[in-house]
Amino acid sequence: MVEGAVPSLPWMVVDAANREIEAVSRYLRDLYLGDVSPLTCRSYGHDLLRWFRLLWSVDVGWQQATEAEVATLVGWLRTARNPQRQRHREGGYAAGSVNPKTGKPTLAAGYAPATIAHNLSVVHGFYAFHRHFGLGPLVNPVPESKSRRAALAHTSPIERPRPFRRARLRPKVQPRQPRAIPDPQWAELFAQMRCVRDQALLACYVSSGARATELLGIQLSDIDWTTGRLWVISKGTRLRQAVPTSPEALAYLAGYLDQAGLPEPGEPVWRTRRGPARPLSYWAARRILQRAADQLGANWTLHDLRHTAATRMARDQALTLVEVQTILRHAHITTTALYTAVGLDDLLDKLAEHYQRPSEPARWSQSYDADDISAVFGD
Template identity: 35%
Template sequence: MPENEGAERDLSALELPQWGRLRETGDPWDPYQLIDKDGRVCAEAQAFFKDLQAAGREDTTLRSYALDLLRWLRFLWVLDIRWDRATSVEARDFMRWMLLADKPVRVHWRLQLRPQTAAPKGPGAVVRRPPPGTLNPVTGKSSPGVKYAAATRAHCETVMRTFYDFHLREGTGPIINPFPLDRSRQASRANTHHNPMERFKHERTGRYRPKVPKRIPRRIPDEMFNAIFAALKYNRDRAMFAFWVSTGVRAEELLTSTNRDDLPGEQVIGVIRKGTRDYQRVPASPDAFVWLRLAQEEAWRRGVPRGRNAPLWWTLRRPWRPLEYPAARAMFIRVQELLGSNWSLHDLRHTATYRMTSDPLVRLTDVQWVLAHKQLTTLQIYLTPDSDEIVGHMLAHHARQEKKATEQPRPPLPAPGYDPASMDVLFGRPNS
């Protein structure tokens, strides 16, 4: 019997304290360090991060894996169990806890509001956000709920299974992975009944991995995009929005561009692709380069560093720093607070994809190249109309049916050579 097999834990009363932390070092050889509850670096985690880095994973991937690993270690620290002594019982209880427990509430210091009777007013006032899980009336998207999302739980299960698989191969961890594969997959061969006409699926499913619903890409309607664009205050933000919605590149990919990547004569801009780290020049709309030129002239007059190898996007205030994704995301959130919407920066990529795929003169292979998709089938989700389009089509259908029912049916015309009056007498119809 595994250790702690017969122990019943009260998971409803379990709360994870904020023990340990993730430290960003700034060292490219060791970008992140996981600090345990005693203030020491977790050697087992650092070995795992080095293996991921050797496999070509980005620093953002290391950070994402480290946060999931820190959550698992906090769970074990509360139970007073070493990481290499954990069994499938702890893994099962951990996934149950993530399913039923509330996420820890971390209120940003800017959002901590004092009790007041009236709503805040003025440009510096803080806008109260809707309760978690509330459906946004403008976008139709719900805000993050109080529970862990299925995608978060699935990602955490994958990270933990990969972490223990690594130490199992290296001989530095337990001999049995606490996060095993599904029982139906342990005694059979992968893709046993595969249909050769379909793509291969990822069948290495974990036993405790939840089912993740398919996400429907959401685009920003043209009228709402124009409203958001009109609410922007600075030419830098207008230029970024014009590039995002015309090129379809990811938000963080555009922020990697430098001054030498701006080629208005060829109407292309160079970016470094996420994942592959390949350099690619993608076409953009003419107005994007106009807004960019205006933003550059303003920035250079204020003293922003120049040069071909200098970053293309900078902060608006001193000290001058290259614009990073968190700052761009915060800018987008502030603009949307005026409209009451909750779109994400990635929805701009979906919007650009919808616009390109809706143009009958643009080939899907061209869209695949612009978006840097590995498979052409990835564009299938963009060819399916969203709920708003389907509702509009069905309402138009009902309107046509109602109009058709109210119209007076016309009698059929006789064939050439027949007298219409004779046909009226024959069928007993009144004279027309």
């Protein structure tokens, strides 16, 4: 993957001889002209690069690919080790194990089912695009699910969605569950922040529910000190939208700006602390949280802060679910409803009381004869 040479193609895929793969570039250019973000083009490009590497290894042209090559891709993804999962810290937990402190599983050593499903969707879209122009095989090599297409063709919001079977070679993708940080662990995590900047960053995250990259991009003009709002560029619509923030977070933010100084016009608020002032990148903010989590033996991530804010709002009886949907900027209220689910960690106190409570003896209505009850159920 390399950066594109023209504005209409932010990323492109090249082969081992550094030659551009024109078929992929045409597809990515069409996606970008369809108003997807450059990061989406980059993600699709990586999936297509994986596909073309497979075709090169079996010496099959992309126009001659069949379902057999797709099955080979799925089989390799299901058995190969993901290079991104091979990082190992001394004393760290094994890949795929559950962190005993947070109850949150670590990433498995291989490729996740969602990654395999995404790769198949990208390859399917690549061949559907070229078939539209009369190129490539007449039959898409990625199998489709006719029952899924029929179930999603005409849907009503007041009817239950019809079940459908997965297409062949598609993995089972479990829906993501919210992973909010419990209040005691949140207090421990916040206490690990080393400076006012990090405290302000976490306080803004957990009170606004903004996504990681959205909050990192705010400028001084995006802070409304009077009404307690931050203006962020939303991930989905790429519109500048307002998100709330708490007075406590604004106090931390004011303390950070007083200590670090005001940024230049047009520069982000969050900056590095060492060396020349530079915008704080996503990876630097991620590392801030990782250092603090490692000290606590936890595995919380930046996106868990958004889950924490969403869960707190969804369980507040003073806020309706539609209001929480507006704050989080969810397209569908069913996504917001996921945060109302009660997890096992929330039931530990009630379960402890349940286990300590003595079992009550069975009582029968006086209308039943005692001998009949004894004959049916025993003494």
